[in-house]
Amino acid sequence: MSLTHAHILQAHQRIKSYINQTPILKSDVIDNLFGQKILFKYEGVQKTGSFKARGALNALLKLKEEDKLPDYIVTVSSGNHAQATAYAGQMLGVRVKVFFPPNPIPKKLNNTQALGAETFVAESRKQAEAMVRDEIEQSKAFFLPPFNHKDIICGQGTSCLEALQELQTTKQKLPSAIFATCGGGGWLSGTFLASRGIDSTIKVVGCEPDIANDAYQSYKAGKIISFENAPQTIADGARTLKVGDINFEYLQQLDDFLTATEQEIISARILLEEHLAVDVEPTSAVAFACMKKWLEENKPHNDKPLFVLLSGSNV
Amino acid sequence: MSLTHAHILQAHQRIKSYINQTPILKSDVIDNLFGQKILFKYEGVQKTGSFKARGALNALLKLKEEDKLPDYIVTVSSGNHAQATAYAGQMLGVRVKVFFPPNPIPKKLNNTQALGAETFVAESRKQAEAMVRDEIEQSKAFFLPPFNHKDIICGQGTSCLEALQELQTTKQKLPSAIFATCGGGGWLSGTFLASRGIDSTIKVVGCEPDIANDAYQSYKAGKIISFENAPQTIADGARTLKVGDINFEYLQQLDDFLTATEQEIISARILLEEHLAVDVEPTSAVAFACMKKWLEENKPHNDKPLFVLLSGSNV
Numbered sequence: 001m002s003l004t005h006a007h008i009l010q011a012h013q014r015i016k017s018y019i020n021q022t023p024i025l026k027s028d029v030i031d032n033l034f035g036q037k038i039l040f041k042y043e044g045v046q047k048t049g050s051f052k053a054r055g056a057l058n059a060l061l062k063l064k065e066e067d068k069l070p071d072y073i074v075t076v077s078s079g080n081h082a083q084a085t086a087y088a089g090q091m092l093g094v095r096v097k098v099f100f101p102p103n104p105i106p107k108k109l110n111n112t113q114a115l116g117a118e119t120f121v122a123e124s125r126k127q128a129e130a131m132v133r134d135e136i137e138q139s140k141a142f143f144l145p146p147f148n149h150k151d152i153i154c155g156q157g158t159s160c161l162e163a164l165q166e167l168q169t170t171k172q173k174l175p176s177a178i179f180a181t182c183g184g185g186g187w188l189s190g191t192f193l194a195s196r197g198i199d200s201t202i203k204v205v206g207c208e209p210d211i212a213n214d215a216y217q218s219y220k221a222g223k224i225i226s227f228e229n230a231p232q233t234i235a236d237g238a239r240t241l242k243v244g245d246i247n248f249e250y251l252q253q254l255d256d257f258l259t260a261t262e263q264e265i266i267s268a269r270i271l272l273e274e275h276l277a278v279d280v281e282p283t284s285a286v287a288f289a290c291m292k293k294w295l296e297e298n299k300p301h302n303d304k305p306l307f308v309l310l311s312g313s314n315v
Numbered sequence: 316m317s318l319t320h321a322h323i324l325q326a327h328q329r330i331k332s333y334i335n336q337t338p339i340l341k342s343d344v345i346d347n348l349f350g351q352k353i354l355f356k357y358e359g360v361q362k363t364g365s366f367k368a369r370g371a372l373n374a375l376l377k378l379k380e381e382d383k384l385p386d387y388i389v390t391v392s393s394g395n396h397a398q399a400t401a402y403a404g405q406m407l408g409v410r411v412k413v414f415f416p417p418n419p420i421p422k423k424l425n426n427t428q429a430l431g432a433e434t435f436v437a438e439s440r441k442q443a444e445a446m447v448r449d450e451i452e453q454s455k456a457f458f459l460p461p462f463n464h465k466d467i468i469c470g471q472g473t474s475c476l477e478a479l480q481e482l483q484t485t486k487q488k489l490p491s492a493i494f495a496t497c498g499g500g501g502w503l504s505g506t507f508l509a510s511r512g513i514d515s516t517i518k519v520v521g522c523e524p525d526i527a528n529d530a531y532q533s534y535k536a537g538k539i540i541s542f543e544n545a546p547q548t549i550a551d552g553a554r555t556l557k558v559g560d561i562n563f564e565y566l567q568q569l570d571d572f573l574t575a576t577e578q579e580i581i582s583a584r585i586l587l588e589e590h591l592a593v594d595v596e597p598t599s600a601v602a603f604a605c606m607k608k609w610l611e612e613n614k615p616h617n618d619k620p621l622f623v624l625l626s627g628s629n630v
Contacts, residue, residue, distance in 0.1 A: 023338045277364045
């Protein structure tokens with residue numbers, strides 16, 4: 001069964017008392033620079049510093065509602081989903097173990113441990129994924145995937161939903177296009193579903209690093225294309241080998257997909273940190289770098305803003 | 316003429332398209348620790364990283380409305396008002412020079428310069444204030460005071476106004492008490508005015524470091540008491556020598572005033588950064604440390620939250 005806007009609304013009802021309503025930031029300097037009103041949804045002040053808390057909380061709270069909350073949860077993550085799972089597990093009293101791909105951001109590893117989760121840093125992403133499989137078989141652990149899961153998609157989609165609802169409530173114009181970075185595709189899928197239910201004319205654009213463009217390639221080819229090894233992009237949240245098959249149903253329906261070079265991502269991040277005056281993780285800057293490219297080719301003939309989703313602040 | 320709630324509403328109309336609506340953060344861990352629902356208004360993601368942008372923008376935009384915008388503005392500030400004035404000046408095309416008391420936080424000094432302002436670090440707060448006076452006389456510079464000014468008070472009060480309006484719009488309970496740190500008293504005065512106009516039963520509590528308790532002493536004595544030298548509290552925003560006489564009219568009407576030791580401020584800050592997962596400047600932690608003390612003596616017999624205003628993120 002395909003997901004709909006109603007599932008995002010349900011997820012929002014489920015998690016909204018547990019999460020922070022994150023702010024929409026803006027900068028006149030950036031607007032002037034681009035000759036375009038740009039709004040930024042900033043998940044850096046979300047629980048655990050990223051939008052991932054929305055997905056993990058939705059998944060575990062739904063399991064609890066159904067009286068199926070497991071005793072022991074495992075996952076594999078480069079860090080943001082790790083912290084989110086640790087946080088949700090701690091809140092609901094569930095044991096959590098996270099398998100990290102190599103070279104995790106120290107802050108993400110430390111925070112995951114501080115939230116009470118056990119951690120293990122693997123020698124490769126493939127090894128991390130294999131170890132999770134072993135743990136599921138041997139210890140009957142419950143696997144909470146980082147993105148390829150309907151409840152994760154719906155929880156993550158509440159970020160866009162919340163932002164568009166805020167614009168409606170405060171009588172501001174809805175955006176002409178929304179930009180979000182693609183890791184495994186959960187956030188983008190949820191964003192697509194949240195947006196389509198509110199205004200189906202809003203374009204939803206996928207964004208990815210050039211050197212980690214598996215989702216871009218998959219979007220163009222109409223089938224999932226996978227990397228053999230994790231691409232060493234600065235945007236650690238986009239180092240996934242391939243998008244999820246559940247997510248790909250929605251990713252295929254996106255209006256556009258763009259990529260940015262590492263240098264473009266770095267420049268975009270500097271601009272954001274300078275003018276929004278907040279911490280922005282490189283994964284977030286991918287969306288802004290791609291928006292810049294999109295704007296060069298698309299001249300929106302209206303006064304609607306562009307909307308960039310910023311995933312988190314964990315650097 | 317005394318200020319009223321209507322002045323805060325006008326200031327909000329004036330500045331709201333220029334500022335960020337900052338988020339209300341919460342933490343279940345903190346709530347459980349205190350046995351009390353606590354909400355935090357987080358100005359760390361405001362323009363220039365603190366609530367001060369609200370006051371400076373309101374003052375300059377009002378001058379512009381009245382066709383009185385000066386060519387050259389000077390001020391004295393330990394950093395947050397410096398950045399705010401530089402930002403507002405840059406936006407409106409006005410030359411700004413800031414005189415800093417000694418040992419400013421490097422980030423605040425750098426940011427002020429990056430926003431195009433000229434800067435000078437004095438050898439004492441008194442010297443900084445004297446140099447500003449000289450500059451006003453010699454160069455006919457316009458002085459934008461950091462707190463003792465009606466338009467600064469009204470702009471700064473929009474932070475509390477915005478938060479209480481958000482609670483009303485989203486049908487959440489209004490707080491039983493609001494806590495804010497006192498530097499020169501502008502934020503507290505604005506908070507008092509914003510709060511009284513929405514619900515006059517909400518207690519507004521002033522908060523100050525023990526070793527910088529001039530406002531506390533003034534509140535108790537019913538007259539302004541001044542420090543000779545800037546107290547070396549970790550809360551740099553509270554190193555003011557005395558509160559403003561304009562502000563004191565409103566500070567005298569506060570429901571309570573508490574102080575916290577340096578150790579209590581440090582502990583409060585650690586707790587906030589750990590559980591809200593955001594940067595919190597020490598000046599912000601003063602309000603939370605005092606809330607903790609207030610809660611030990613006051614047991615609110617209702618299910619209303621407590622509300623703590625967090626001034627900024629510049630550390």
